[in-house]
Amino acid sequence: MKEGVARFWREIPQRYNFIGNVCSSCDRVFFPPREACPYCRRKSMGKMKETKLSGRGEVVTYTVIHVGPEDFEEQVPYPIAIIQLVEGPRITGQIVDCEPDDVRIGMKVESTFRKIQQDGHTGAIYYGYKFKKAK
């Protein structure tokens, strides 16, 4: 599914630089940033502050995709995991720079900046985070 350029551009702070936000009422961290904290709700309105996440975390669960969407067909088989970030939020991303079968629950990972998709051969290239085994 192709995203319009503006739609991608709006998410650049999150996808390039891991910008989330924190609720100044309860200190919970959110990624992607939320308009309001689901725990504090109205108390958090206008009090959500931007914060940069480290991109470090560990694998909570994973799969290896063998039948991929059109834009990812050339990459199969590729692992996708849910990562528990050290700051608290969980996110979904690809695991790279390892054999697909090497991914394990509990594996420590760190983010790496990569190409995610491209609109055809000449279209816009969409970048974002993937994860690799932590050093």
Next chain:
Amino acid sequence: MRDVAVIGVGLTKFGELWDRSFRQLIAEAGSKAILDAGIEGKDIDAMYIGSMSSGRFIDQEHVGALVAEVSGFSHLHIPATRVEGACASGGLAIREGYLSIASGMHDVVVIGGIEKMNDVGGTAATETLATAADQEWEAFFGATFPGIYAMIATRHMHEYGTTREELAQVAVKNHANGALNPYAQYQSPISLESVLKATMVAYPLGLMDCSPVSDGAASIVLCAVDKAKKFTDKLVRIVASGQASDTLALHARRDICTLDATVHASRMAYKQAKITPKDVDFAEVHDCFTIAEICAVEDLGFMEKGQGGKAVQQGITTLNGSLPVNTSGGLKAKGHPVGATGVAQVVEATLQLRGDAGKRQVADAKRGLTHNVGGSGATCVVHILEAM
């Protein structure tokens, strides 16, 4: 609140129906339900249509009015509303109809559920299904819909020791049931070995762990119990309707292995029906993937968390087990035309409670539960039905 009953049901065959259009399918299911109920067009107060993505599958939105038109009711100007909640669209349409009668606003409501998925190619169908997931934070990064359920399975195997054989056994059981259902997409039994050896789609889920891409439609007629006698005496009462929501993305939920929306929707329904899970005689659950049935029997309260795999291995959920699950063949074998699925589940429950389920009839079926999920668990609708 007024009591509401299902007074008519209709179903098309599910499958790759190359010679049938969206319009033909929904008209067939609807007219069967209307004839079964003994009502006429002039009796219908409203229609609710469940369809996940007619826009992407057949390039046609605005299908509420379209369904009224192809059913021959355009000149009656019946209020017709399309309801969407991904794969739970059909269940949501039933709930809207139920609420409209329970509230006293309507007496007779026709519900339709439809998806015509094979008019686009396999890749387009897969990508359309992925729109039920979080497009920005799951699908964008290459997560497919089977991949998201596969991540539930990997974690379930890790936490509870669930095995690929237990997952596969769900498919074997549901195909055995589908073999007894003349409307099912697949009507032949399969072996455990064939499931385990099938092409991998998203580890640990192979092709035979996944429900198929299907065309099909289902319809039911709902009526206020106190107005139903003039039409029919075949009443199946809806004693409870529960619904709940959760985050679109799997990663943002409280627990990877629990569909909290299922927990909440079912608890809401049990409370309304004043029953516990033990009082349910059979269930139609949302087995879009084999792992989904394992989670469903746990989250609906039939089994302890982590024991869903054992339920199928020990034969508890087979047709002659103590809690038959997916007697219709489920989404796995009956087929999964997404918008039709939630309605087809209530069709099966109604047939069982009337004693009209033929070779797959559950003995002494008095109370059934239907469980319809949207996405990987962001929407859940549960209905409980009783024989009258």
